[in-house]
Amino acid sequence: MGTTGRWAAALVALAVFAGCDRDGQSSGGGAAKDGDGQAKPVVVDSGPPVGQLPPGVTAQQAGPGRGLYRQACVMCHGEAGGGTQLAPSIVDATWTKGTGSLEEIVAVVTEGVAGTEAHPVPMPPRGNGTFTDEQIRAVSAYTWSLAHPAAK
Numbered sequence: 001m002g003t004t005g006r007w008a009a010a011l012v013a014l015a016v017f018a019g020c021d022r023d024g025q026s027s028g029g030g031a032a033k034d035g036d037g038q039a040k041p042v043v044v045d046s047g048p049p050v051g052q053l054p055p056g057v058t059a060q061q062a063g064p065g066r067g068l069y070r071q072a073c074v075m076c077h078g079e080a081g082g083g084t085q086l087a088p089s090i091v092d093a094t095w096t097k098g099t100g101s102l103e104e105i106v107a108v109v110t111e112g113v114a115g116t117e118a119h120p121v122p123m124p125p126r127g128n129g130t131f132t133d134e135q136i137r138a139v140s141a142y143t144w145s146l147a148h149p150a151a152k
Contacts, residue, residue, distance in 0.1 A: 050066075050080075050142075050145055050146055050149075050150075051145040051146060051147070051148045051149045051150050052145060052148040052149070052150055052151070053141060053144075053145060054102040054141050054144045054145075054148075055102075057102070057137075057141045061137065061138060061141065062138055062141035062142055062145065063138070064135065064138040064139075065138035065139040065140070065141050065142025065143070065145075066142050068127065068131065068135055068138060068139040068142070069139050069142050069143060071127075072127040072128060072130075072131075072139070073139065073143070076121060076123070077089070077090050080146065081143065081146035081147065083119075085119075086119060086121045087119050087121060087123065088116075088118070088119050090143055090146060090147060091146050091147040092147070100144070100147055102140060102141065102144050105140040105143050105144055106136055106137060106140045108123070109125075109126065109127070109131070109136045109139060109140050109143075110125060110126060110136055111125050112124050112125030112126075127139070
């Protein structure tokens with residue numbers, strides 16, 4: 001395997017395992033396990049979306065999305081959503097799957113996305129299996145806000 005292949009393999013491994021701690025449990029942004037092994041929501045940093053909110057979504061509903069995005073999405077999509085070598089931009093009109101509507105973003109976060117030739121790292125579903133439905137809606141609303149700047 002050449003140097004390029006080794007780097008690609010290393011990036012894939014990093015992206016896949018970046019959200020896991022030593023026990024293979026997710027360490028970022030989603031549902032933690034309580035004493036009975038049941039998932040429970042984790043409170044993460046919150047803040048206002050960076051742009052407009054999707055229709056029907058309040059700032060309170062979308063607020064936790066910023067912290068969830070930073071913990072589970074930023075390493076591949078970038079701080080402002082402009083994309084990286086690992087994953088495409090989520091702030092332009094070209095979407096790998098769908099058109100970027102809120103409901104499509106919710107579906108993508110819920111189901112995940114297979115890798116493509118241009119971006120071979122797959123996006124794991126539900127924030128690597130840790131996001132609750134409420135957290136999926138929050139991170140989806142925050143993601144939508146990245147692509148819809150506030151009017152100036």
